[in-house]
Amino acid sequence: MFKYIIKRILIMIPMLLVVTFIVFSLISMSDVDPGRSKLGPEASQELVDELNHKYGMDQPFLIRYFKWVWGAIRLDFGDSWYYDHPVSVDIAARFPNTIKLTLLSIGIALIIGIPLGVLAAVKQYSWADRVFTTLSMLMAAIPTFCIATIGVLIFCWKLHWVPATGVVNGWKSWILPSLTLGISYSASFLRFTRSSVLDTIRQDYIRTVRSKGVRERTVIWGHSFRNSLLPLITITGMMLGGLLGGAVIMESVFVIPGLGTLVMNSINQYDMPMTMAAITMLAAMYMLIMLVVDILYAVVDPRIRARYTSFKKKKAPAKAEGGAA
Amino acid sequence: MSEKLLEINGLRIEYTSENGPAKAVNGITFSLDRGQSMGLVGETGAGKTTTALSILRLLPKYTAKVTGGEIRFDGRDVMSVSEAEMRAIRGGRAAMIFQDPMTSLDPVITVRDQIAEVLLLHREDLDRANVDAEVGRILEMVGIPAARMHEYPHQFSGGMKQRVMIAIAIACNPELLIADEPTTALDVTIQAQVLSMMRRLKRELHSALLLITHDLGVVASICDIIGIMYAGEIVEFGTLEDIFDPEKKHHPYTVGLFGSIPNLTMDAERLSPIPGLMPDPTDLPAGCSFGPRCPHYDPARCGSTDPVGSAGTPTEIPIARKGQHQIRCVLYADADL
Numbered sequence: 001m002f003k004y005i006i007k008r009i010l011i012m013i014p015m016l017l018v019v020t021f022i023v024f025s026l027i028s029m030s031d032v033d034p035g036r037s038k039l040g041p042e043a044s045q046e047l048v049d050e051l052n053h054k055y056g057m058d059q060p061f062l063i064r065y066f067k068w069v070w071g072a073i074r075l076d077f078g079d080s081w082y083y084d085h086p087v088s089v090d091i092a093a094r095f096p097n098t099i100k101l102t103l104l105s106i107g108i109a110l111i112i113g114i115p116l117g118v119l120a121a122v123k124q125y126s127w128a129d130r131v132f133t134t135l136s137m138l139m140a141a142i143p144t145f146c147i148a149t150i151g152v153l154i155f156c157w158k159l160h161w162v163p164a165t166g167v168v169n170g171w172k173s174w175i176l177p178s179l180t181l182g183i184s185y186s187a188s189f190l191r192f193t194r195s196s197v198l199d200t201i202r203q204d205y206i207r208t209v210r211s212k213g214v215r216e217r218t219v220i221w222g223h224s225f226r227n228s229l230l231p232l233i234t235i236t237g238m239m240l241g242g243l244l245g246g247a248v249i250m251e252s253v254f255v256i257p258g259l260g261t262l263v264m265n266s267i268n269q270y271d272m273p274m275t276m277a278a279i280t281m282l283a284a285m286y287m288l289i290m291l292v293v294d295i296l297y298a299v300v301d302p303r304i305r306a307r308y309t310s311f312k313k314k315k316a317p318a319k320a321e322g323g324a325a
Numbered sequence: 326m327s328e329k330l331l332e333i334n335g336l337r338i339e340y341t342s343e344n345g346p347a348k349a350v351n352g353i354t355f356s357l358d359r360g361q362s363m364g365l366v367g368e369t370g371a372g373k374t375t376t377a378l379s380i381l382r383l384l385p386k387y388t389a390k391v392t393g394g395e396i397r398f399d400g401r402d403v404m405s406v407s408e409a410e411m412r413a414i415r416g417g418r419a420a421m422i423f424q425d426p427m428t429s430l431d432p433v434i435t436v437r438d439q440i441a442e443v444l445l446l447h448r449e450d451l452d453r454a455n456v457d458a459e460v461g462r463i464l465e466m467v468g469i470p471a472a473r474m475h476e477y478p479h480q481f482s483g484g485m486k487q488r489v490m491i492a493i494a495i496a497c498n499p500e501l502l503i504a505d506e507p508t509t510a511l512d513v514t515i516q517a518q519v520l521s522m523m524r525r526l527k528r529e530l531h532s533a534l535l536l537i538t539h540d541l542g543v544v545a546s547i548c549d550i551i552g553i554m555y556a557g558e559i560v561e562f563g564t565l566e567d568i569f570d571p572e573k574k575h576h577p578y579t580v581g582l583f584g585s586i587p588n589l590t591m592d593a594e595r596l597s598p599i600p601g602l603m604p605d606p607t608d609l610p611a612g613c614s615f616g617p618r619c620p621h622y623d624p625a626r627c628g629s630t631d632p633v634g635s636a637g638t639p640t641e642i643p644i645a646r647k648g649q650h651q652i653r654c655v656l657y658a659d660a661d662l
Contacts (some may be wrong), residue, residue: 213416
């Protein structure tokens, strides 16, 4: 298992190289003149050339890319072309916000979605099941920004319970954004949990567990849900990854300075160092999440664990026998 | 404590299906004494497993319904006991071995935990500290080294998994052991091992056994009494001697069943399978349900082969009895047996 984790972390290096190369090429393909666009049409050509030289834009594409990689290896992502200060300052300021919003919303989504999903599965065809599945369809059908706007209208402007925007009001500012995202994502969790539990609850081994005289609560949570965890971990990982980079809309609606808006603005401002740094950050996070997902698979399912440790296992019995003798 | 451990009287079970109610069990009656073993034999779809599941009240909640009759376990009506009392019976006083060991064990939980779960529920003498030793002892009883208790089901072969299933079932010394085709999913050499082990365990534990199978050879090697099931009815019932004696009278279906088994001493060119198929349980014939396949079929006495719906009232088929031997067929009167 340990070996596998090391291997997976090492594989991240070429993967990141590929991702950054693609993004770097895409940005470079644009025919924007960064020096000209920063200094404006009135600036003299000498000044523009000087700035482009400073940005390294007078060098060939591959050399610029390798210079960027060399910097990135030393965690030096360069200065922002737009703000003229190190991009790490902005990344460091915004990254915690993104992480906070993502974890809070996924946490809320799990807390709401999983118990209701299990309940809907256990009481299949009951009124509760019908209400929950209909509601979750509704939530999935309404775009998140609609829910967000309605939320702002009701809870900020009418009731004045929470601040509408920004992150300056401490924990209060996180309530509405994370609840909005969390509730909207909980709909997916509810449906995934429901179908996953419905699938396991019909398995032969659940009948075996019942035949042992186990109480229903243990049948559901200790056996059926336990076996439903695998697909749930998968989609939790995917949603985490999606939220990290894709909460742009939420960040805009609630004016949260996060990585999503940073990427968007830096692309619009043709701020190459900023874009590269932010996207590299997101890609690395996504890969780490996927690694955690794969490790969790092994924790939850012994059959997957066996695949990772099969090499070691061949030796173990021989050792045990030796010890016994 | 009554002598009769299990009594089933006129049990009827229906499943809901798209084509109307499927009558899986149609008024079966039998009883099982303590320590006795009974074989329930029949083709796939005869209602054997449904009967077995109903004894532990494990029928699927939404699709199956007991529509008549009663089940008594040690004198108590299984249908009317509370869920908590039922849980105390399940796994404790009555345990079940399922057909397919490949899918019947929880894949993500160790064998030790699966056996310990039933032990901790029903055995008051055990707590978390000494349960490991008992799990080991039970595993050794079914021929699995105790050292393997911390392994997962996927690390065991099919035969070993069935041994684990049996270990779970016998863990609390049940008074009644229900085995639903315990050897069907196993290959022949493993079948023999598992069977001889079950014979030994039954002797050691003094449990009553309800063995469900379609294999007459399995029944002959382990059972005292036998019920032959067809389309949800017991068409013939008797002791091992009654059923396996070719000199005695038998239901045409029993004769057909034996005709589909190869016999070394008989000079037959080929096996003689019973022609036709089991009737559709949503559309049972008004007369004898074996009528459509029976070589002795007589419309005047056996009733119509048309479904009850189109042929009116069902014809009652008489049961001929002598001692324990019973045959549900118009060919015989009590005196003929």
